[in-house]
Amino acid sequence: MSCTTLFEQVLDPDNRANPYPLFAELRRQPVCRQEDGTYVVSTHAEIARLISDPRISSEDLPDPQKFRWTGHPITDLFVRPIRAEIRRRHQPFIFRDPPDHDRLRGLVMRAFSPERVRRMREETTDLTNELIEKFAGKARIDLVDDFSYPLPVTVICKLLGVPPEDEPQFQGWATQLATALEPNQRADAETQAKNEQCFTEISEFLRDLIAKKRDEPQDDILTDLANGSDSGDADTERMNDFDLVATAVLLLVAGHETTVNLITNSVLTLLRFPEHWQRLRDDSAIAPRLIEEMLRYEPPVQYRTRLAIADIPIAGVTIPKDAPVVLLLASGNRDPNRFADPDRFDPDRSDNRHLGFGGGLHYCVGAPLARIEAEVALVALAKRLNNPRLVEDPPPYRPGASLRGPRHLCLSFDGIAAG
Amino acid sequence: MSEAPSGAPERIVVVGASLAGLSAAHALRGEGFAGSLTLVGDERHAPYDRPPLSKQVLRGLFSPDTTLPRHPDLNAEFRLGTPASSLDLDARTVSLGDGTTLPYDRLLIATGTRARPWPKSDEASLDGVFTLRNRDDATKLSGRLKAGPRRVVLVGGGFIGFEVASTCRDLDIPVTVLVRDGQPLEAALGPRLGGLVGEIARERGVDLRLGAEIERMEAEGGRLTGVTLKGGERIEADIVVAAIGAVRNVEWLEGAGLAADEGGVLCDGYCRVLRQNGDIVPDVFAAGDIARWPNPHQDEALVAVEHWGNARAQAKAAARNMLAGPAAGLARHDHLPDFWSQQFGLTIKLVGLTEGADSLVIAHGSLEERRFVALYGREGRTVAAASIDSARWLPAYAAAIRERAPFPPISDAVDQPRLRIEEP
Ligand SMILES: Cc1cc2nc3c(=O)[nH]c(=O)nc-3n(C[C@H](O)[C@H](O)[C@H](O)COP(=O)(O)OP(=O)(O)OC[C@H]3O[C@@H](n4cnc5c(N)ncnc54)[C@H](O)[C@@H]3O)c2cc1C
Ligand code: HEM
Numbered sequence: 096m097s098c099t100t101l102f103e104q105v106l107d108p109d110n111r112a113n114p115y116p117l118f119a120e121l122r123r124q125p126v127c128r129q130e131d132g133t134y135v136v137s138t139h140a141e142i143a144r145l146i147s148d149p150r151i152s153s154e155d156l157p158d159p160q161k162f163r164w165t166g167h168p169i170t171d172l173f174v175r176p177i178r179a180e181i182r183r184r185h186q187p188f189i190f191r192d193p194p195d196h197d198r199l200r201g202l203v204m205r206a207f208s209p210e211r212v213r214r215m216r217e218e219t220t221d222l223t224n225e226l227i228e229k230f231a232g233k234a235r236i237d238l239v240d241d242f243s244y245p246l247p248v249t250v251i252c253k254l255l256g257v258p259p260e261d262e263p264q265f266q267g268w269a270t271q272l273a274t275a276l277e278p279n280q281r282a283d284a285e286t287q288a289k290n291e292q293c294f295t296e297i298s299e300f301l302r303d304l305i306a307k308k309r310d311e312p313q314d315d316i317l318t319d320l321a322n323g324s325d326s327g328d329a330d331t332e333r334m335n336d337f338d339l340v341a342t343a344v345l346l347l348v349a350g351h352e353t354t355v356n357l358i359t360n361s362v363l364t365l366l367r368f369p370e371h372w373q374r375l376r377d378d379s380a381i382a383p384r385l386i387e388e389m390l391r392y393e394p395p396v397q398y399r400t401r402l403a404i405a406d407i408p409i410a411g412v413t414i415p416k417d418a419p420v421v422l423l424l425a426s427g428n429r430d431p432n433r434f435a436d437p438d439r440f441d442p443d444r445s446d447n448r449h450l451g452f453g454g455g456l457h458y459c460v461g462a463p464l465a466r467i468e469a470e471v472a473l474v475a476l477a478k479r480l481n482n483p484r485l486v487e488d489p490p491p492y493r494p495g496a497s498l499r500g501p502r503h504l505c506l507s508f509d510g511i512a513a514g
Numbered sequence: 515m516s517e518a519p520s521g522a523p524e525r526i527v528v529v530g531a532s533l534a535g536l537s538a539a540h541a542l543r544g545e546g547f548a549g550s551l552t553l554v555g556d557e558r559h560a561p562y563d564r565p566p567l568s569k570q571v572l573r574g575l576f577s578p579d580t581t582l583p584r585h586p587d588l589n590a591e592f593r594l595g596t597p598a599s600s601l602d603l604d605a606r607t608v609s610l611g612d613g614t615t616l617p618y619d620r621l622l623i624a625t626g627t628r629a630r631p632w633p634k635s636d637e638a639s640l641d642g643v644f645t646l647r648n649r650d651d652a653t654k655l656s657g658r659l660k661a662g663p664r665r666v667v668l669v670g671g672g673f674i675g676f677e678v679a680s681t682c683r684d685l686d687i688p689v690t691v692l693v694r695d696g697q698p699l700e701a702a703l704g705p706r707l708g709g710l711v712g713e714i715a716r717e718r719g720v721d722l723r724l725g726a727e728i729e730r731m732e733a734e735g736g737r738l739t740g741v742t743l744k745g746g747e748r749i750e751a752d753i754v755v756a757a758i759g760a761v762r763n764v765e766w767l768e769g770a771g772l773a774a775d776e777g778g779v780l781c782d783g784y785c786r787v788l789r790q791n792g793d794i795v796p797d798v799f800a801a802g803d804i805a806r807w808p809n810p811h812q813d814e815a816l817v818a819v820e821h822w823g824n825a826r827a828q829a830k831a832a833a834r835n836m837l838a839g840p841a842a843g844l845a846r847h848d849h850l851p852d853f854w855s856q857q858f859g860l861t862i863k864l865v866g867l868t869e870g871a872d873s874l875v876i877a878h879g880s881l882e883e884r885r886f887v888a889l890y891g892r893e894g895r896t897v898a899a900a901s902i903d904s905a906r907w908l909p910a911y912a913a914a915i916r917e918r919a920p921f922p923p924i925s926d927a928v929d930q931p932r933l934r935i936e937e938p
Contacts, residue, residue, distance in 0.1 A: 143909075144909060144910070144913065147906055147907065147909045147910060148907070148909075148910040149877075149878065149907045149910055149924060149927035149928045149929070149930065150910070150924060150926070150927050150928070151928070152928050192928040192929060193878075193928060193929040194929055404926055404927065404928065405924065405925065405926040405927060416926070455906060456906050
């Protein structure tokens with residue numbers, strides 16, 4: 096079978112529960128042109144190569160509504176390009192190339208310090224236990240709504256310095272804006288309109304908050320980003336307000352649904368292979384390896400899109416300039432040329448250089464935080480849920496094919512153990 | 515061409531128990547070799563890593579114990595503190611300095627190099643005159659640096675010398691670097707980038723002298739007190755570090771009939787050593803700093819690549835080929851040379867070989883920013899790429915070098931200035 100329509104099938108919600116057989120077919124041709132001109136890259140070596148190739152851009156991803164001449168010279172030649180340029184300049188750094196990307200990311204990395212992230216462990220533990228306490232007296236929960244969803248948004252709000260009373264609103268925004276990172280939803284007009292509305296609201300909120308952080312600095316990321324560091328000159332050491340808002344939104348959005356999916360996918364997978372659930376219950380020290388394997392086996396970010404800005408010869412084909420490129424991370428993670436027995440869930444594998452957090456210059460900023468959140472959550476769930484069972488397998492999935500994860504995960508169980 | 519060795523090997527001997535030797539031992543076990551495995555090393559230390567010696571160890575950040583990790587199931591016999599003294603190809607034996615003889619079915623020569631000693635032996639033996647190749651050198655030198663010398667004089671414009679100079683500056687020790695020919699690091703990076711690193715070194719307080727040489731050293735009671743340069747200038751100093759290159763450890767092979775000289779032990783692309791008449795010796799292999807072989811990335815010119823990455827890759831290739839039966843076919847050692855160095859707060863990386871390069875472009879960043887990727891071309895082909903503090907794109911350029919892509923290989927890339935071809 097030709098591979099030229101396979102990616103369309105990957106996008107088809109009917110294949111959401113198990114896209115992996117499609118990936119295996121795609122891998123027969125590591126770089127395959129789809130009918131719409133997109134090039135899908137599905138093998139580990141080729142993804143790893145392109146993720147660090149200077150001919151691959153994260154900027155100017157193809158405009159969802161393809162450029163159409165309005166016939167109006169002022170609109171076509173003047174208004175639109177300027178608007179596009181403004182939009183480009185205010186993109187968060189996940190959608191920008193060096194050197195801008197590096198400057199913005201560098202500032203974030205400084206604020207996202209290892210100590211700060213480590214300090215979140217305790218808070219996450221408390222939060223997790225609070226959420227689990229609420230399961231008391233129930234025989235059945237929806238893990239997504241009752242647990243996975245509230246956790247990451249609260250954690251990132253604490254880290255950023257969003258007041259607790261504003262968290263519920265933040266959660267709503269995060270959910271809506273996650274679609275902006277979802278390549279196949281970004282395209283539809285209704286979603287776009289909603290996102291724009293939502294972005295306006297969150298921007299206003301953040302601008303106020305940033306002003307407060309400048310008046311009354313606190314120990315949080317937003318304060319650091321808003322005030323810059325004390326050393327060096329202000330221009331390079333501080334973000335402008337547009338970038339500041341875009342960055343704060345990025346941190347919220349990039350760390351939200353991804354972490355929700357990691358926790359939910361993990362519970363789903365561990366209940367499918369209950370011997371591993373039991374192992375985790377007996378020995379929480381295996382959690383980090385379990386989580387790495389989860390990031391390989393069921394990665395929350397299944398693919399990322401890029402743009403070829405020059406012809407790129409690779410694996411027997413040439414990706415032409417201006418072609419959209421899909422890096423199918425989840426398929427690279429199942430590549431038998433890279434991982435022995437790739438479809439087996441095996442937390443004991445010794446060589447697990449998965450692509451779950453991406454790679455190269457856009458490698459996930461939040462990886463250490465995500466690892467802590469998932470570890471704390473899974474260890475507590477395994478310890479405290481008595482005899483949990485999946486009510487429905489496969490569960491219903493959210494529509495996204497890139498940020499892929501269950502919409503609900505209903506569990507029944509025999510009460511909770513003391514924390 | 516001589517025949518493949520008969521039968522699967524039962525006894526493998528590795529001479530030289532350092533990076534290449536240990537990597538080969540690991541690879542042999544990894545490939546399933548279950549017979550007896552002996553590593554002979556003249557140093558008394560278990561195999562250890564050298565790159566940190568001129569960097570973190572000298573700085574006092576790491577302990578001098580840079581022992582390389584060893585697999586618990588390696589199951590090899592280590593004959594440490596024992597040099598190999600001769601090789602008999604016909605009897606298939608290696609004689610050791612302690613009078614014992616080891617028979618082998620396959621032999622790996624991995625005796626590497628040693629620091630080139632200061633040519634005047636009376637000066638070389640002065641208290642305060644150092645070279646740096648092994649752990650004991652690093653321990654002694656770092657002790658002396660800690661004592662706060664008035665000034666260190668470094669002789670040589672290579673990477674190790676520059677790393678030592680950088681460490682001295684980190685420790686706030688005055689340092690003079692004497693480079694006899696051309697620019698610093700010129701052999702690896704060419705005059706342009708070498709000159710830039712020299713400029714950076716100067717900014718960091720290094721007293722860099724180009725075209726300078728020591729006429730003589732001065733001492734009192736056997737202790738170094740200073741040096742006089744050719745031309746007459748005298749520099750007060752307590753320490754001289756001679757980083758003037760390496761000498762290959764081939765003496766023990768004298769009389770064995772191998773094509774081995776100061777250029778190294780000659781082997782083919784499959785790591786099999788050659789006799790003086792050019793015949794292949796099918797059961798003796800070489801890897802690491804000691805080896806010289808036709809390099810596919812340099813038009814099959816005979817080169818030795820004295821880099822960490824090559825020692826590991828070549829050891830692996832040699833190990834595979836030692837075990838390959840006649841049917842399995844031999845694996846060509848086609849590793850693309852790569853190298854890194856840390857100095858003056860910069861990370862310098864290099865892939866490919868710049869030898870003979872006739873053109874250079876800055877493909878990302880700029881020399882002024884001191885963050886860039888530079889590409890080297892030779893006769894219209896891309897042969898090497900060097901980066902300072904921006905290694906992220908190197909893999910793409912490494913692929914281009916491997917494919918011998920036209921120069922310059924990639925244009926219209928992210929964060930790329932307009933390409934201007936210049937002299938390297
Ligand atoms: C200070 C320093 C810094 C470096 N930094 C870098 C760096 O940043 N990046 C990089 O790519 N490379 C670096 N290198 C180079 C790298 O360390 C070498 O390429 C590597 O060590 C080569 O390994 P080898 O096993 O081939 O040789 P060696 O490490 O030289 O080992 C050979 C061993 O054989 C022993 N031997 C010699 N003769 C005999 C005999 N007759 N019998 C028994 N044993 C014998 C020697 O004593 C030695 O232990 C550095 C080297 C030094 C010295
Ligand atoms: C399980 C959880 C997570 C997964 C699987 C994940 C995955 C990824 C992946 C694959 C990328 C690469 C995107 C690309 O190459 O285009 C990425 C980037 C990013 N992630 Fe995460 N992420 C997770 C959690 C988080 C968290 C908790 C945060 C922050 C709070 C975060 C912040 C970011 C940011 C800012 C980027 C952009 C980095 C850049 O462009 O340089 N992520 N993430």
